[in-house]
Amino acid sequence: MIAALRIASAVAILASGFFALYEAIEAPSTQVFGGTLVHGSGHVVALTFDDGPNARTTPKLLDVLERAHVRATFFVVGRAVLRRPDIVRRMLRDGDEIGNHTQTHAHLNFLLTQKAIGNEIDAAQSAILAAGGRPARYLRPPFGARDFAALDAARRRGLRVVMWTAMLGDEPAGAPSGDLARQLLGQVHDGAIIVMHDGDAGRPGLGGRTYESAAANIVIARLRAQGYRFVTISQMVQHHA
Numbered sequence: 001m002i003a004a005l006r007i008a009s010a011v012a013i014l015a016s017g018f019f020a021l022y023e024a025i026e027a028p029s030t031q032v033f034g035g036t037l038v039h040g041s042g043h044v045v046a047l048t049f050d051d052g053p054n055a056r057t058t059p060k061l062l063d064v065l066e067r068a069h070v071r072a073t074f075f076v077v078g079r080a081v082l083r084r085p086d087i088v089r090r091m092l093r094d095g096d097e098i099g100n101h102t103q104t105h106a107h108l109n110f111l112l113t114q115k116a117i118g119n120e121i122d123a124a125q126s127a128i129l130a131a132g133g134r135p136a137r138y139l140r141p142p143f144g145a146r147d148f149a150a151l152d153a154a155r156r157r158g159l160r161v162v163m164w165t166a167m168l169g170d171e172p173a174g175a176p177s178g179d180l181a182r183q184l185l186g187q188v189h190d191g192a193i194i195v196m197h198d199g200d201a202g203r204p205g206l207g208g209r210t211y212e213s214a215a216a217n218i219v220i221a222r223l224r225a226q227g228y229r230f231v232t233i234s235q236m237v238q239h240h241a
């Protein structure tokens, strides 16, 4: 029954032509499907990095964060964690927070059963545990996709769903870091959750949007000059409570 409903809703989304409505429902700040974390409060920002870890990009990014004494939150993909658990261990040593970004970077709205959604989340939790981390407390659904079934799966597992305030569009891979930083910073305000990508979601060769993380040092320097304090998602939630 649930599978049938999900098939019907997936077909409806694909075929209805109500694309504008779909876009509005999928906006990161929409609360149509229940409470998600979109921002915190106070003169703080949370830097978050999605789709890693990535052997080429993430260690360099960790160097930048370490030099700047900034703790970030990494929404990792389980299959990428399995490939490079050592990078996750370094994140943990550095005091960064690990969040769940599913096992295969699946679009949860298009998984047809509660079991399939649960498996995506649980497998990523297992990969994080096997790398030496504690189970993640936060889930960021790939593509920002969440609906009742996805949110319910998160809630049953005690995971809070984290969206974002500031994110880059599809800038070309060669775009100068200064341009990327400017675009991102234009979307930042008190309590912002910033997303950048440091990985390829565990599909080597695709590259993903790994280039975005090269702008991290500029983003950090400019936000620091504006007096922002950098917090992990857990710290932001405590603050915002």
Ligand SMILES: [Zn+2]
Pocket: 050, 051, 101, 105, 142, 143, 201
């Ligand atoms: Zn992603």
